[in-house]
Structure formats: C-alpha cells, structure tokens
Amino acid sequence: MEKSPLFRTFLTLEKQERRQLRKLVRSPFFNQREDVVRLFDHLDKYADAGGTQLGKAKTFAKVFPGQPYDDALLRYAMSFLMQNIREFLIWTEVGRSEFERQMHLARNLRRRGLDDQFQRALDQAEASASQLLNADRHLQLFELQSERYNAAIRQQRRGEMGLQRLANEFANYFAANLLRQACGIATHQSMTNQEYHIPLLAEVLDKVDAGEFAGVPAVQLYFHAYRAQQTLDHEAHFRALTALLETHWMDFPTDEARDLFLLAINFCIKKINGGVAVFRRDVFDLYRSGLEKEVLLTGGVISPFTYNNVLNSALLVDEWDWAANFLETFKPCLPEAERENTYHFNLANLYFRKNDYARAMALLRHVEFKDKLHNLDARRMLLRMYFETGETDALESLLDSFETYIRRQKDLGYHGENYLNLIRLTRKLLQAPAGEKDARKKLTAEILETKALAEREWLLEKIR
Numbered sequence: 001m002e003k004s005p006l007f008r009t010f011l012t013l014e015k016q017e018r019r020q021l022r023k024l025v026r027s028p029f030f031n032q033r034e035d036v037v038r039l040f041d042h043l044d045k046y047a048d049a050g051g052t053q054l055g056k057a058k059t060f061a062k063v064f065p066g067q068p069y070d071d072a073l074l075r076y077a078m079s080f081l082m083q084n085i086r087e088f089l090i091w092t093e094v095g096r097s098e099f100e101r102q103m104h105l106a107r108n109l110r111r112r113g114l115d116d117q118f119q120r121a122l123d124q125a126e127a128s129a130s131q132l133l134n135a136d137r138h139l140q141l142f143e144l145q146s147e148r149y150n151a152a153i154r155q156q157r158r159g160e161m162g163l164q165r166l167a168n169e170f171a172n173y174f175a176a177n178l179l180r181q182a183c184g185i186a187t188h189q190s191m192t193n194q195e196y197h198i199p200l201l202a203e204v205l206d207k208v209d210a211g212e213f214a215g216v217p218a219v220q221l222y223f224h225a226y227r228a229q230q231t232l233d234h235e236a237h238f239r240a241l242t243a244l245l246e247t248h249w250m251d252f253p254t255d256e257a258r259d260l261f262l263l264a265i266n267f268c269i270k271k272i273n274g275g276v277a278v279f280r281r282d283v284f285d286l287y288r289s290g291l292e293k294e295v296l297l298t299g300g301v302i303s304p305f306t307y308n309n310v311l312n313s314a315l316l317v318d319e320w321d322w323a324a325n326f327l328e329t330f331k332p333c334l335p336e337a338e339r340e341n342t343y344h345f346n347l348a349n350l351y352f353r354k355n356d357y358a359r360a361m362a363l364l365r366h367v368e369f370k371d372k373l374h375n376l377d378a379r380r381m382l383l384r385m386y387f388e389t390g391e392t393d394a395l396e397s398l399l400d401s402f403e404t405y406i407r408r409q410k411d412l413g414y415h416g417e418n419y420l421n422l423i424r425l426t427r428k429l430l431q432a433p434a435g436e437k438d439a440r441k442k443l444t445a446e447i448l449e450t451k452a453l454a455e456r457e458w459l460l461e462k463i464r
Contacts, residue, residue, distance in 0.1 A: 001054045006082045010043050013085075018044055021088050031084055035077045038063045043081075098128040099140055103147070110151055122147055133217045133251035135176035142169035172216050175204050179222035183263055186229045190270075191413035217248045225263040232274070238267050242286070249293060257295040261286060265309075272316070273418060275448070275456050284313040288322075291330075302333040304342040305373065311346045315353045323350060341367055345374060349381065357385045372409060376419055379405070380454060383426060387462070392430070399423050418454040425450070425459055432463075 001007055013021065024030050025040045042062045046053040060074045094100055102125035109118040126144055130137045145166040152161045178201060185196050213219035221244050227237040241264050249257045268283035287310045290296040296306055307330060314323035327350065331343050348363035360381065369375040379402045386395035403423050406416050425447055432439045440463050447459050
C-alpha cells in the first residue's frame with residue numbers, strides 16, 4: 001500500500017484538501033461506490049502515521065468487511081479512488097484561476113448559442129485577466145480575442161473582427177516565451193557545454209533588432225537578457241536589462257522577476273570572473289535591490305546559494321557592516337535543514353575576508369560540505385589562508401586534492417575552469433623566486449591573460 005501511487009499522492013494532500021476531497025468522494029456525481037468511501041476514510045485516518053494498519057490485509061478488512069481477502073478487488077477500489085483524486089486535482093487547478101474558469105464557461109456558452117451569456121462570461125474573463133505584463137498575459141489576451149473572433153464567425157459578421165490584435169497578442173506571447181526559454185538554455189549551456197538548436201530564435205532576434213515588439217516589456221527584457229549572455233563584451237544589453245527591470249519588476253510574477261534579476265546578476269559574475277572589477281558594485285546593487293523588493297526569496301525562504309552570493313557581493317565592495325547585518329537578518333530565512341551549516345560557512349567567509357584566519361578555520365572545521373560550490377569555496381579559502389600563513393606543505397597537499405576533486409566532477413561548468421586555473425597559477429607562484437623579476441613579470445602577464453580565473457586580484461597582489 002505505502003509504495004502505491006495512490007498512497008504517495010494521498011500524502012501530498014494538505015488537511016484542507018482532504019476535507020474537500022472527502023466531499024467529492026461522497027458526492028454521487030463523482031463516486032457511487034461505498035468501498036471507495038471506506039478506503040478514503042481508512043487512508044485519511046492512518047496515512048500520516050503509517051504502520052501495520054496500512055498493510056493490504058488490514059486495509060482490505062476495513063474496505064470489504066466480512067469478505068475473504070481478494071487482491072484484485074482491493075486494486076479496483078484503489079484505482080477508483082485514484083481516479084477521484086485526479087478529478088479533484090483537475091478541479092482545484094482549474095479553480096485556481098478565475099480567468100480560466102470564465103474562459104471555460106464562455107466556450108461552453110458559445111457552443112450552446114447563448115450569445116448574451118457568452119459575452120458576459122467573456123467580459124468577466126477579461127476583467128479577471130492578469131494585470132501583469134509577462135508572456136502569460138499575452139496568451140490570455142490571445143485566447144480572449146480568439147473567442148471573440150470565433151463568435152463573430154458564427155454570427156457571420158463582417159468588417160473589423162480583431163484579427164490584427166489576435167495576431168499581435170500571439171506574436172507577443174510566442175516571442176517572449178521563446179526568448180525566455182533561450183535564456184534558460186543559454187544558462188544551462190554555460191554549465192554543461194551541451195549544444196542546443198532553438199527553432200526560429202534567429203528570426204525572432206532579427207525582428208526585435210529591427211524594432212518590432214518595442215512596446216512589449218516581456219519581449220524586451222528577455223531579448224536584452226539573452227543578448228547580454230551572448231555578448232559579454234557589449235554592456236549595452238546589460239544596462240538596458242537593468243533599466244527595464246527597475247521599471248517593470250512589479251509587472252511580473254515574483255518567480256519570474258527573480259529569474260530576471262538572476263540573469264542580470266549572472267552577467268555581472270561572469271564579467272567579474274573575467275577581471276572586470278567595476279561590475280562588483282553592479283552585482284551588489286542588484287542583490288541588495290532584489291532583497292529589498294523581496295524577489296530573491298521564495299515563500300520567505302532564501303536559498304543557501306543566494307545567501308552565499310549576497311555575502312560575497314557585499315565583501316567585494318567592502319560593505320562590512322551591511323554584510324554582518326545581512327548574515328544575522330536573513331539567517332532565519334534559510335531552509336531549516338541547512339540553516340546552521342550555511343550560516344557558519346558564511347560567517348567563516350566573513351572572518352576570512354577580515355584576515356581573522358583562526359576564527360575562519362575553526363568555523364570551517366564544523367561545516368559539512370555537501371554542496372559542490374560550498375566545497376570549492378572552502379578549499380579556495382583554505383588555499384589562501386595556507387599561503388598567507390606560510391604553511392607550504394599543507395598548501396601543496398591541498399592543491400593536489402583540490403585538483404583531483406575538480407577533475408572528478410563532471411558538472412562544474414565554468415567554475416571548474418576558474419579553479420583549475422587558480423591551482424595551476426598558485427603552483428607557478430610558489431615556484432617563482434622573489435628575486436627573478438622576469439619570471440614574475442611573465443607570470444603577471446599570464447594571470448592577466450587567463451580569462452577564466454578565480455582570485456585573479458589576490459594572485460596579482462601576491463606577485464607584487
């Protein structure tokens with residue numbers, strides 16, 4: 001029982017949903033089998049506790065009292081209850097959106113020829129359509145216009161039938177959604193180097209370049225976000241993206257606004273990793289703005305990854321007091337299971353940046369590095385601390401184990417390249433005698449020319 005799709009689905013239902021499902025199961029419109037009602041009651045009573053009460057034999061005895069055990073009969077009852085749950089899930093999903101409810105009603109009324117009621121339902125749907133400016137709104141407007149067009153065709157009306165608006169809204173939705181997908185794929189490619197072909201992307205990019213979709217924020221935001229990922233050397237698209245974000249962030253659902261902020265942030269991180277230090281202030285301002293607007297949190301929860309990055313962005317621009325306050329203020333917003341580990345790791349990072357190596361090392365000893373990026377960051381901090389304190393043997397051992405760890409990971413993307421170059425150039429730095437100016441000059445040039453490199457400025461400082 002506990003391994004069945006029915007049981008696993010049932011466990012996902014919240015208490016309020018179970019109360020609503022109880023009404024549905026007892027409604028003759030949806031279910032006329034008493035065994036299904038008894039099976040629901042049995043699961044409702046024992047599902048959360050688990051245990052022997054959910055064994056097939058005991059479940060069968062509750063569902064079919066007085067009958068000899070019949071596995072097929074129990075499976076039938078389970079199948080019918082699962083069907084009821086699916087109907088319930090469909091009903092709750094449709095009921096979630098007033099727009100969808102009114103559109104379903106309008107379509108049904110149009111097919112019945114009830115024109116006056118159809119128009120009222122369509123008006124209600126338009127009134128409940130999203131007021132946001134994302135791609136989904138354009139799809140809703142397309143659906144509305146499509147229904148009006150279908151009604152006009154049936155009534156054999158002539159003249160203006162809204163065909164231009166119908167075409168425009170679909171084009172807006174298609175272009176915005178295609179560009180959004182392209183941004184997601186480009187981000188994935190930077191991590192995996194996997195190749196993708198996106199049909200019609202080139203044509204859409206050409207249209208936007210030519211001035212079409214100029215007044216459509218959803219298209220413009222994703223266009224500049226995608227171009228910024230394509231052309232890191234051209235900052236105009238990044239500046240256009242951040243300007244549009246500042247104007248339109250409230251016009252998008254929170255999760256979509258968060259994705260757009262992260263696209264802008266990722267551009268800055270890549271520029272910083274490429275040695276363009278001026279983007280440190282940009283990335284900090286984006287993180288701070290995203291926190292103030294509450295778009296970087298999901299349901300009041302900040303991810304450990306974002307928590308790490310916000311702290312690092314503050315430290316890069318010497319916002320020490322802000323960074324310390326951030327760690328304490330947002331600690332309760334971390335996922336409970338990862339809260340203490342993430343907090344201590346970042347507190348160690350703060351002490352490390354303040355050159356308080358004793359406190360930093362003490363904290364790192366109590367952190368469990370389950371996350372790969374945490375692991376990379378911790379090793380990077382240890383690398384610098386061993387170098388600064390002259391612990392050469394510990395440093396050389398760390399460089400060997402660090403390189404081995406990276407080469408065993410297959411999904412680090414550009415992070416792996418950044419750290420492999422750090423390891424390689426740190427070894428060269430150890431081997432370059434202080435008095436050999438030519439060797440150090442050559443190493444300086446190599447550090448400056450290496451595009452993917454973590455801790456570039458620290459390496460240059462150590463050479464100086």
